[in-house]
Amino acid sequence: MLPMNVSIRCLFFLACLQGGLSALAADQPNVLLIMADDIGIEGLGCYGGTSYQTPNLDRMADDGIRFTHAFAQPLCTPTRVQLMTGKYNHRNWRSFGILPPDQTTFGHRMKSAGYATGIFGKWQLQSYDPPDYPSADLRRATGMHPKDAGFDQYALFHSLHTEDKGSRYANPTMLEGLAGSDGELKTYAGRYGTDIWVEQILTFFDQHKGQPTFVYYPMALPHHPFEPTPASPGWDPSLPPPAQDPKFAKDMIQYMDTAVGRLLDGLKQRDLDQSTLVIFYGDNGTHQQVRSSMDDGRVVSGGKGLTTQTGIHVPLIAKWPGHIRPSVSNRIVDASDFVPTLLEVVGATVPDDQQLDGISFKGDLLGAPTVDRPAAFFWYDPRPGWDKDAFTRSVFAVDRGHKLFRDGRLFRLSDLPLQETLIDRDDWNDDDRAAAKRLSLVIAEQMAGVDEPPLVDETGTPVDPAVDPAIDPAIDPAIDPAIDRRR
Template sequence: MKIAALVVALLPFLVAAAGAAEGPRNVVLIMADDLGIEGFGCYGGVDYQTPNIDKLAATGLRFTHAYSQPLCTPTRLEIMTGLENQRNWRCFGILPPDQKTFGHLMQGFGYATCIAGKWQLQSYDPPDFPGAAERRGIGMHPRDAAFDAYSLFHSLHTEDKGSRYANPTFLRNGKLHQAVEGKYGEDLSVDFLLDFMQEHRDERMFVYYPMALPHWPMTPTPLSLAWSDPSRRQEVSPAHFPDMVAYMDQLVGRLVQGIEKLGLREDTLILFYSDNGTDRRITSRFDGAKVQGGKATPQQSGIRVPLIANWPGRIPASVNSDLIEPSDFLPTLAALAGKQLPAAWRTDGVSFAPQLLGEKASPRSWAFFWYDPRPGWDKEKYGRSIFALDHQYKLFEDGRLYDIAGTTLRETPLDLQQLTPAQQAGRDKLQAVIRQMMQPPLSAAAQTEVNAFGEPVSQE
């Protein structure tokens, strides 16, 4: 009887402990477009107003060592498929139609799925760009990406994309809306997401918001004084960048508040991430110095990005230094759904669900990058970078080694002729990672390097 009484007394605690491992009913993944950690107050940035995102960080889990690829398509391809780019890269602006996305994954697990924001994964090259005939329209149309509803900028050919901001053009559930007068594209995206969540509030939901903000062109937002003059709404200037960051933050706040009004906040995990570093035309104050944006470069300022997880009552306010990379999101979503990845699915990712659910984690000890945005229009100035990193070092395939320890954007080159034993051990470890990750299966693009026009580099 004493044992039975003890079990009864402990039952509430046992139930609570068991429930702690259960995933959220809804997951909302927000991804900013072109903003590194220096753009956020919660990471130490001082130039931009981000109170809503900072609040998510202050009341949730903030990762200090989250990474992305240096440019948008590489990250978008990796995060959606769970595969490093050397596995499935074809060309810029393309998600190969034979791939499975996390939309397919979550839809298969019984979630209602929705996406709004930026696509740019179906057709990218303009018709007159050399080699374009081989690449136009070869990607995945959003209707095939397993989202029950979609409203997306740049879903068709590049020359037809229109504006992503003022008077936006977007493809919504198969219908093209062109130059919608007087509207701001990101407002319509948030409206669409909240309408979807209201309609499906009794179901489990996976909602993906790949934002357009604060990507170039840098134009006025509804917060800007220039917005009051319709003739200035397409005005392009880096001077508008602070307003774009502030409006991005305001939209995140509006989405969070909308989820609260629907009565879904306690059941919803919100993840906030970014696809790459800040535009190089922007310089920001961070860590007591001025930092030039590193977008499209393999510098720390091009790849170190925010990752914030917020789930009221389930994720305590905390900071985590585990390494996270884009391929990790797909297995994390599967784990949050309480499922195993289907047997036919391959992933290079490591789930960070244990860190979110308060369980013992086995985090990755390194992150790998195969980065080459070619072939593709306006990619003539880019090249290939293959590298790996951990908390202490970053090693490139060509032998360059950097000390990157810390939570800022610091990277110090090391002299390979004067390495300490610890530095040599770090180099050896990352060399092994690069060798391991460059084993098959490799995409054709990873096997044969080409220029922006799709011509083998050896023929240049």
């Protein structure tokens, strides 16, 4: 049997011979990966949302591919670490707001593939806890500095200590520098952070025209504090921002869409749209204070931080004129899949000497059949970390019809997006039992042979799993007695 990456390349080659998609250009494509901060599928019109005007993302979906079963972790750091490393959190988790400095990111990998690499937006992966938080001294400044993350240039909000981060919106503060340099904190009086980053991204493409370019844009929008944007009536950066109010979430979601439109227009104006793969993704669900309407009449409350579908079901849209045909994919995608996908798209070798959990979805982008992902796996425990004590450890797997937790809870997923129902064991039907067995095997396979990070409280102090309600027990043997139930 051929290795997976060889099989995918063969299938793609055959599709091209049969008159399918145009073949990849000899030159490596540019890649712009945009990740919004706190947006579930209910926030976009192309997914059935009706509360916000998102014409640019809707048009991007019309012109490209829209994934209907893309998932992210419920909070930002778990997703960002998984996205950048291609590994599930139980393999490299330390604490919230920390990217372990010994990890290899997609910045390093794309740089090794010959790319100019830039990152602009939000970091929050080097030092998160404020100094007065219990045991913060054990974690402060222990993460990865952006200068070491594999990017030639960076301009990032919250790169250093939490108390030094400043604003990400009006009068923004960001750390700017080049690979290997400590960078310089700059504040842009009278400006808006998103506008600065859009300009910097397009300038980065200008500076590296003729060289394959990879830009990662972890947006600040539409993360709280909910504040006016430059498109809001009466926006005035010379005044202190008004008290944060969820009513501004609409303005922020729509300005998120505006920023994507400016980037797409900027690439087209530079004749780079045909040579650039643009991907839009969300890092977790919408903030819990935000309520959004869907075209089926439902009003959906955001699920950020929660293991509900509203916390993990996010948009994923990709556009690459001449290569991606307008389509909709029901392939399951999670954050670990981006590393192998990016490497295969640019013709780089996917390493087999390191533990990568992702499965490439390159074939889905380019219209060639690929090996499907049976489920998305989640090891989720954002502790320790300041203000994360309300969360608990959850280990679970999700496919298109069910969600199973390691403690044996089983949810049916409806045809209506974001809807789920907990099913009592006595009410399981044959489909439920088959799904429970199937998903329990996914959980067991991922956890096999793994030294699971120790259970800790919010300060990072080890606790006894027997007395901590945050730990979920192993899979109930009634589901499948053959499963190895190690934690």
